[in-house]
Amino acid sequence: MTNKSSLPLAGVRVLDLSRVLAGPWCAMVLGDLGAEVIKVEHPVRGDDTRDWGVRVGATETAYFNSVNRNKRSICLDLKTPEGQEIARDLIRKSDVVIQNFKFGDIERLGLGYEAMKEGQPGLIYCSITGYDRTGPEAARPGYDLVIQGEAGLMALNGEPTQPPLKFGVAAVDMMTGMYAAQGVLAALYDRERTGLGRHIGMALFDCGLMITAYYGLEALLRGDDPPRYGNAHPSIMPYGVYEAEDGPLVIAVGNNSQFLRFCTDVIARPDIAADPRFKTNLERTKHREELAPALRAEVFKRKRKDLLEQMARVGIPCGEVAGLYEAMTSSRAVDSGLVTRLPHPVAGHVDVMASPYRFDGERLPVRAAPPTLGEGTRQVLGDLLGLSEETLRGLKERGVV
Structure with missing residues (x-):
């Protein structure tokens, strides 16, 4: 078994202020690679995806679990002044921040990059939005399904006799999360040379357009949409x-x-x-x-x-x-350790996807199952920020944590 300290990102702390899929996917990738990931959630509702899909235990779903392994969960109401101050303290003790608030919201909370880089020049800050932060649509919320339509992905997907068809999974969100993780890794490498952090900006539309790949370039050459081929390949036959x-x-x-x-x-x-x-x-x-x-x-x-x-x-x-189901339970998946079963305090056990990464021939371990809502609040805020039990009780009574 890989030793925790030998993982590639051991010693890197990530504060995950994001929710739903693209941001949490980025944070999960970093967690898979060994980073300590602290996921900040609303004290009552948590991440939106805790209410999506098939229920697991009392606070998780299969959707939530698919993108939140190797994390701790803390509850914090960022709309309260006390919650914002705690978040600032956590950012000061973190190497990386990931956020996908609606454009401008994080700045209004006093937690934006410009505010937080003061006194912390090595901070790496990743902002994920729907559209270009510098363009006229910066304030538009971004949703995977909408982007699949606008980026032409639906137009290339499916059989020629069918109407436009979305991908079976939220491909734009997932690709954006992967690109975001790559950006964070590049910024961490650059910081080793310069000592300075970076503000990484990722837009769902940008990444959605990247997925069109050779289809997109063929559309430019044709001056029109390329044909749809369904399960066939546009360039290879059979x-x-x-x-x-x-x-x-x-x-x-x-x-x-x-x-x-x-x-x-x-x-x-x-x-x-x-x-x-x-x-x-x-x-x-x-x-x-x-x-x-x-x-x-x-x-x-x-x-x-x-x-x-x-x-x-x-x-x-x-x-x-x-x-x-056949693929998930196949000997190919099971023997390779692609799905692991871990203890769960309510459900008894939970199935978790493993990391796809192998280093030196060994798959990186799932160190922690997707967290129940707020399971790490007391330990993280107590150990990392030194908040006493009395202080934590008071914060809880006031609905801050």
């Missing part, structure tokens, strides 16, 4: 989901030699590989309307297990299409 006799599978033919082997050794149709229209990938994508029905017909004649075995034997990337 590459997508096919229906076998007994269920769906993924076939990912990545080059011309693989296509030759697929036609010859898997579906026994060397005549297709010999057709000039299908000899190269560029030609296959031009003639996908003629090629696709022939391939679908051949795949549908065969059982999924036989196809997968034959393709694996000749080096063609492939896999079955699993249900989500």
Whole structure:
């Protein structure tokens, strides 16, 4: 088991003032890498996601748990002067602050970057907003679903016969959280050289547009929207989901030699590989309307297990299409330690996603299950800020913590 002190970000303290997904995802990534993460929540309602999805215990949900492992939770009403002063004290003892308040709100609380960097030049401060903080839409709230629409993501997703379709998960929020974590890591590295912190600004729209990747650049070249291909690939053929006799599978033919082997050794149709229209990938994508029905017909004649075995034997990337429960409980996930079960004070136990990171061949550990609401308030404020039990009782009575 990895020693806590050997984790890459051991000794870094992160104050997570964010909620819902993008900001908490950023903080969780830093926590996975070894940072001490203190999540600040409202004393009554906590993070919004404690009320989203399937309930776990008394104060958590599967949604909340997916983005809050390796954190402590403290309750603090930031609308009270006392709560703001405690937050300022916590910021002064932190290396990194993450916040995704509506534009301008954090400054009105006296907790903005300009106010907090005074006397703390090494502070790294990450602000996540919906849109460019310097642009005309700075004050607009940002929501993943709205951004998926505005950034063109819905327009590229789904089958051509369908209306625009959102991603199955909040992809913009998650990508923004990952980009934000990268920015924090870069700022931590830079601070080692300069001793100075940075203010990192992340916008959901910016990151949503990045997800369009080659689709976005193709739209500029075309001067129009590229076609939607559903489960097929816009640039590679055949590459997508096919229906076998007994269920769906993924076939990912990545080059011309693989296509030759697929036609010859898997579906026994060397005549297709010999057709000039299908000899190269560029030609296959031009003639996908003629090629696709022939391939679908051949795949549908065969059982999924036989196809997968034959393709694996000749080096063609492939896999079955699993249900989500099937994937989560598969030996591939379980043996790799991607899901871990930890004790829970109310539910008895809770399943938690593990970190995807491996260092020196070892997966980084889940050091703490997603916290119950306010579980760390007394310990964090007592140990870190030196608040006495009497002071904490008074704060609790006044609704500050």
